Amino acid sequence: MKALLLKGPRELSIEDVPEPRPEPGWVLVKTSAVGICGTDKAFYTGSYPLFKKPIVPGHEVAGVVVSEGELKGRLVVSEINFPCGRCEYCRRGLYTHCPYRRTLGIDFDGGFAEYFVAPEQALHVVEGLLDPVEATQVEPLAAVLNAFAQYPPEPGDNVAVVGTGNLALLAAQVLKWMGVDPVVVARRGSSKAHYFEKMGFTVMSLDEVREYIKRRTPEGLGFDMVVEATGGTQGLDTAIEIARPRGVVHLKSTPGSKFTVDLTRAVVKEVRIVGTRCGTFREFRKAIELMSRGLVKPVITSVFEGIDSSVKAFEKSLSEGEVKVVVRL
Amino acid sequence: MKALLLKGPRELSIEDVPEPRPEPGWVLVKTSAVGICGTDKAFYTGSYPLFKKPIVPGHEVAGVVVSEGELKGRLVVSEINFPCGRCEYCRRGLYTHCPYRRTLGIDFDGGFAEYFVAPEQALHVVEGLLDPVEATQVEPLAAVLNAFAQYPPEPGDNVAVVGTGNLALLAAQVLKWMGVDPVVVARRGSSKAHYFEKMGFTVMSLDEVREYIKRRTPEGLGFDMVVEATGGTQGLDTAIEIARPRGVVHLKSTPGSKFTVDLTRAVVKEVRIVGTRCGTFREFRKAIELMSRGLVKPVITSVFEGIDSSVKAFEKSLSEGEVKVVVRL
Amino acid sequence: MKALLLKGPRELSIEDVPEPRPEPGWVLVKTSAVGICGTDKAFYTGSYPLFKKPIVPGHEVAGVVVSEGELKGRLVVSEINFPCGRCEYCRRGLYTHCPYRRTLGIDFDGGFAEYFVAPEQALHVVEGLLDPVEATQVEPLAAVLNAFAQYPPEPGDNVAVVGTGNLALLAAQVLKWMGVDPVVVARRGSSKAHYFEKMGFTVMSLDEVREYIKRRTPEGLGFDMVVEATGGTQGLDTAIEIARPRGVVHLKSTPGSKFTVDLTRAVVKEVRIVGTRCGTFREFRKAIELMSRGLVKPVITSVFEGIDSSVKAFEKSLSEGEVKVVVRL
Amino acid sequence: MKALLLKGPRELSIEDVPEPRPEPGWVLVKTSAVGICGTDKAFYTGSYPLFKKPIVPGHEVAGVVVSEGELKGRLVVSEINFPCGRCEYCRRGLYTHCPYRRTLGIDFDGGFAEYFVAPEQALHVVEGLLDPVEATQVEPLAAVLNAFAQYPPEPGDNVAVVGTGNLALLAAQVLKWMGVDPVVVARRGSSKAHYFEKMGFTVMSLDEVREYIKRRTPEGLGFDMVVEATGGTQGLDTAIEIARPRGVVHLKSTPGSKFTVDLTRAVVKEVRIVGTRCGTFREFRKAIELMSRGLVKPVITSVFEGIDSSVKAFEKSLSEGEVKVVVRL
Numbered sequence A, B, C, D: 001m002k003a004l005l006l007k008g009p010r011e012l013s014i015e016d017v018p019e020p021r022p023e024p025g026w027v028l029v030k031t032s033a034v035g036i037c038g039t040d041k042a043f044y045t046g047s048y049p050l051f052k053k054p055i056v057p058g059h060e061v062a063g064v065v066v067s068e069g070e071l072k073g074r075l076v077v078s079e080i081n082f083p084c085g086r087c088e089y090c091r092r093g094l095y096t097h098c099p100y101r102r103t104l105g106i107d108f109d110g111g112f113a114e115y116f117v118a119p120e121q122a123l124h125v126v127e128g129l130l131d132p133v134e135a136t137q138v139e140p141l142a143a144v145l146n147a148f149a150q151y152p153p154e155p156g157d158n159v160a161v162v163g164t165g166n167l168a169l170l171a172a173q174v175l176k177w178m179g180v181d182p183v184v185v186a187r188r189g190s191s192k193a194h195y196f197e198k199m200g201f202t203v204m205s206l207d208e209v210r211e212y213i214k215r216r217t218p219e220g221l222g223f224d225m226v227v228e229a230t231g232g233t234q235g236l237d238t239a240i241e242i243a244r245p246r247g248v249v250h251l252k253s254t255p256g257s258k259f260t261v262d263l264t265r266a267v268v269k270e271v272r273i274v275g276t277r278c279g280t281f282r283e284f285r286k287a288i289e290l291m292s293r294g295l296v297k298p299v300i301t302s303v304f305e306g307i308d309s310s311v312k313a314f315e316k317s318l319s320e321g322e323v324k325v326v327v328r329l
């Protein structure tokens, strides 16, 4: 089959590789669409080292099950953590942290290929609910939901989202659904803020947010919760600054490089910084429901056609103003 | 009265100043002993800017109440946050974050003087329970307890303490009382590790801890909880490294300068970084009880006599190997 | 002034009494409207003993401030707990449990009179936001919000509300706002279920709910959260039955008499039963916001005019099918 | 092999039955000792209906693994929930609630026989750490730890234990280890209170506790946490009475029959009633550690020898003053 192989920074090519073979309990899936995420870009640009070389990237993936069984012929999305099911983390329900897991498109060949394999248990049917291109966004939406499942806002809380990328867009919509109308903190000259404005969100610069806090949050002390999703190493400083004493900062960015942050301020304010990552099957289900009911609408800025367009798609994904690039197979 | 005045970096002198006068509900306290804390040193060396200039430093303080009333003549320690009692933070019970509060020795004249004033409600009687010198350590012990009140370990958890200063010593003892026997992570050549060893704690270098984690924590993935108390900007990186997925990192250090940390790792592991600061009246009470029952023993490495020795005491507090310097008046 | 005096079971009369006089920090309020709540009925029928005899009942109250000051002339609603502000519960932020508090209409004369007094701090302006009759429902709505502030559902959770009275109606709407679409469990022949249906909620009998659970909740084991608001002593058994293992049961009913419940089942399922009561100033604010934005609409089934109609209003409030009876003054 | 068969209320006999055969992943264990728990008694007296008829009772069990494998020849204790490992509850880490589980001695033949079978994963080695008789108490100790894992006390909290049976004894010791010195509430004329006194615990009658609360708990309002372990239906009323506002009541008793309780009081005080049951592998490990380090010492009041003594042992277990009856095989 044809697959996109990443061999090192910027070394990306379509090659012919053997079709992967599912183990017992796993199935073969024909890829329908696959999105490019921050991690993919970090592997591509080299800000992350590769865990497997070469690797087929792609973990935001939808496809049709080929193997026999209950799921055969159905459009599915895949969780990305394939755990052992037996270790202590698995037994505690923390299977996304199983040290024996394989992670789709991270250390295990992913969705930028005609086929991929996954454990049946990791698949969620989206047929009749979502089209393949938008279905690729179930995975990041599940990651967003995971943050709020671990540390939910109280409905009516003052919440800010820092950043204007895909996660920020998903987070803002999820927050709205949860009874919270977030303020979005964008860079001056942001190339993506307009997507938020179109959806009716309040977008502000950091200076405006500082004013807002003084006037509109209790005693002028800041937001109950801040979601950091800038993709950079500076956003956390902003998030800590605008969080109130005892506030929660959801940290989503994974830039790879070191952060430089004033954490003395976090101690003095007693802020809690919560790192979160992939959703479990429960968040996948909620994500599918939210998207199929139209409560969360992913913004996909570019769709490429065919696996052969993947290299171009990666290049495109790096350009400013792109929220999400998806390749349809 | 005589007071120690700090006017800027390294500008410290004993001067004659008017005795402070208590407002209604406040009392005048004759200082018995006052300790030097990290914040005092940071003001002194200039790594923190002064909030008030000049300021009488000192918030680890014990003294005898002079004003008429129920407390007259009794040895007390003082909380350091003097809140308004009316704002939203006060009404929610978060009075240590009251934006209208005055903070003893921070933005309000503190204990390095013959007298200081404090609201009666902020005082806790230690007479007959503690001697004045050790009583100065109620305040930092309350700050340690506050961390565990907010995010307690489960008894029997794997916990590490990174750092070997005063807070680390107090935290280790509190953890032991809570059914947790912590591992202490010290620098090679540490000047203070021996205090922990004398108390029976296990002290390790970072390399040894890495080995320990592999062999002794579930699936070799790290500690359930890590207390960062190094006073520096490097300790957090260690803390995140040795915490397990979904582990809690208590962040206590307030070095002033920026931290440089690999927070991508914190996101991937879903670590929660919890900044905490001063205790409330509840932690003060528990601190007094723990110390008076001998369950926590502060380590005071140098005691100076008389307010006039304060400048020397400050210099001494900067030397390696000092855990806590206290001046007895 | 004219006031409604309750002297014992069914002993209710309009009498002339002296106008109450506000203490310092308190204000006199001219009553605009006052609702009848379950507690009022329980005092009236005698299922609760009176805490004060005679008492002016009424704690769901809106009025216009008469005393000089910032609030003069403005339409307000009142919190019902008037705490001491100094005790340990107050300082911890648990002021609704202050043992020295006075409670409006419970152990302190309430709103069924031409005037009542309250501390300025307990009042919330609703002028321009709510009309007096609906404003009476801010208080019960705050009580509902308090439950979810303490133990929030996760958005998308399976939640059931047992009961069809006023609290159930408010809870169902709040849940919807929080991203949860609750199932309402009504008695066969319920006199109030139609209010829920009109609002678009799914209403079921217990038998239907049992079927629903099997088909629609994970592994057929029940609801993540159940709100018990039947006003009776039987609803809790239902709530425990339909909650899933480790589910949360919000217990709101205060029938006075003893409950007879199969709690062995609660132990085996590891259910958490959470009793909750009055909201704090934070829930009052959210309640006002929710109602003024039309996100929660109280159902008021009867409005009586004038303090003289109060006895009739009480009688009416006992009849089946009444959700909420309010007297406008 | 010989086994004790329970066929209905008081119908207990030793019979010859086929040895159970382990499924793949399971092992055969030769019973060394087995304790009699409240549930066993409830089945025996008929206050619980049998889930399986006849059943071999016994879930507090230690034995030596007979089957080939890593565990062969080693003394082990067994968890009692044998889950499917695949359902949603299993994947969330709530495997003790797996609806497809088999439960040792409850709905699946247990330890009152020469042999029993269990999944290898459910077994915990105690060889060299515990003798078989005391090892039977790992299971109830794990159940106690489970309560505190879900809702831990804060160290230094005011905690009461209501009841004087085996669970109460284990809970009191665990609490002490956690930095809490509980008050034990016993019946007047209690037959078991002396065990607590011997261990140094403070034992009081309900009247004495009421006095204690007034004098020794903040504002005289009650305990932060109460552990209800009376085995009866009355203890919960006491527990709610003596808990403070917002306190936690751990409910452990499973009498089978209905409780009659004043839950209006629980609502007014905003008490949280937390039902908890079996521990997971994590609590089993902690239990073994606590017992092997001598931090928790089970009280075994009668030891019978040989499976043939089992019927007598059951009769004995019903007599007053018995804390725990164990049969050694």
Ligand SMILES: NC(=O)c1ccc[n+]([C@@H]2O[C@H](COP(=O)([O-])OP(=O)(O)OC[C@H]3O[C@@H](n4cnc5c(N)ncnc54)[C@H](OP(=O)(O)O)[C@@H]3O)[C@@H](O)[C@H]2O)c1
Pocket: A037, A038, A039, A140, A143, A144, A162, A163, A164, A165, A166, A167, A168, A185, A186, A187, A189, A190, A191, A192, A193, A229, A230, A231, A232, A234, A235, A238, A251, A252, A253, A254, A255, A276, A277, A278, A320, A321, B267
């Ligand atoms: N933890 C998880 O669960 C998870 C899951 C998926 C991805 N991620 C990571 O999350 C991060 C965000 O990914 P993404 O795909 O949503 O977005 P992204 O493509 O990284 O875009 C973030 C955008 O935020 C804006 N921005 C950058 N710095 C900012 C600042 N200081 N203040 C305000 N706005 C700023 C920029 O857009 P403008 O041009 O509009 O300024 C930037 O393009 C990445 O690091 C990604 O790898 C994490």
Ligand SMILES: NC(=O)c1ccc[n+]([C@@H]2O[C@H](COP(=O)([O-])OP(=O)(O)OC[C@H]3O[C@@H](n4cnc5c(N)ncnc54)[C@H](OP(=O)(O)O)[C@@H]3O)[C@@H](O)[C@H]2O)c1
Pocket: A267, B037, B038, B039, B140, B143, B144, B162, B163, B164, B165, B166, B167, B168, B185, B186, B187, B189, B190, B191, B192, B193, B229, B230, B231, B232, B234, B235, B238, B251, B252, B253, B254, B255, B276, B277, B278, B320, B321
């Ligand atoms: N948040 C709060 O509640 C609170 C309260 C009081 C103080 N503080 C702050 O907490 C910090 C600690 O104060 P402190 O008085 O306990 O201690 P400290 O005087 O700052 O001493 C910490 C000691 O830890 C050791 N250390 C430094 N870096 C280390 C590393 N990377 N790994 C292991 N050990 C390391 C050093 O001792 P060796 O010579 O033995 O290596 C150092 O002297 C300060 O920043 C202080 O201002 C916070």
Ligand SMILES: NC(=O)c1ccc[n+]([C@@H]2O[C@H](COP(=O)([O-])OP(=O)(O)OC[C@H]3O[C@@H](n4cnc5c(N)ncnc54)[C@H](OP(=O)(O)O)[C@@H]3O)[C@@H](O)[C@H]2O)c1
Pocket: C037, C038, C039, C140, C143, C144, C162, C163, C164, C165, C166, C167, C168, C185, C186, C187, C189, C190, C191, C192, C193, C229, C230, C231, C232, C234, C235, C238, C251, C252, C253, C254, C255, C276, C277, C278, C320, C321, D267
């Ligand atoms: N804890 C708090 O914060 C708080 C605050 C305010 C009031 N309360 C208390 O909360 C309770 C509810 O008060 P409320 O004013 O909402 O309602 P309510 O007037 O007590 O009405 C509850 C209604 O629920 C229905 N119902 C009764 N038993 C039921 C059952 N077993 N299953 C299903 N439905 C049942 C009945 O209506 P149908 O005719 O439709 O069957 C009943 O009229 C009262 O005890 C009140 O005192 C508590």
Ligand SMILES: NC(=O)c1ccc[n+]([C@@H]2O[C@H](COP(=O)([O-])OP(=O)(O)OC[C@H]3O[C@@H](n4cnc5c(N)ncnc54)[C@H](OP(=O)(O)O)[C@@H]3O)[C@@H](O)[C@H]2O)c1
Pocket: C267, D037, D038, D039, D140, D143, D144, D162, D163, D164, D165, D166, D167, D168, D185, D186, D187, D189, D190, D191, D192, D193, D229, D230, D231, D232, D234, D235, D238, D251, D252, D253, D254, D255, D276, D277, D278, D320, D321
């Ligand atoms: N949820 C779980 O995890 C779990 C696990 C195992 C067992 N259990 C259940 O927990 C309950 C307790 O079992 P157990 O074996 O510890 O004890 P138990 O044998 O039921 O003994 C409890 C003892 O408490 C005393 N007592 C009874 N009523 C009391 C009251 N109102 N106030 C104070 N003391 C009272 C009595 O002893 P005196 O003669 O001294 O008065 C009684 O014998 C049982 O229902 C059992 O089935 C639950």
Ligand SMILES: [Zn+2]
Pocket: A083, A084, A085, A086, A087, A088, A089, A090, A095, A098, A099, A100, A101
């Ligand atoms: Zn695993």
Ligand SMILES: [Zn+2]
Pocket: B083, B084, B085, B086, B087, B088, B089, B090, B095, B098, B099, B100, B101
């Ligand atoms: Zn304040």
Ligand SMILES: [Zn+2]
Pocket: C083, C084, C085, C086, C087, C088, C089, C090, C095, C098, C099, C100, C101
């Ligand atoms: Zn009070």
Ligand SMILES: [Zn+2]
Pocket: D083, D084, D085, D086, D087, D088, D089, D090, D095, D098, D099, D100, D101
């Ligand atoms: Zn299962």
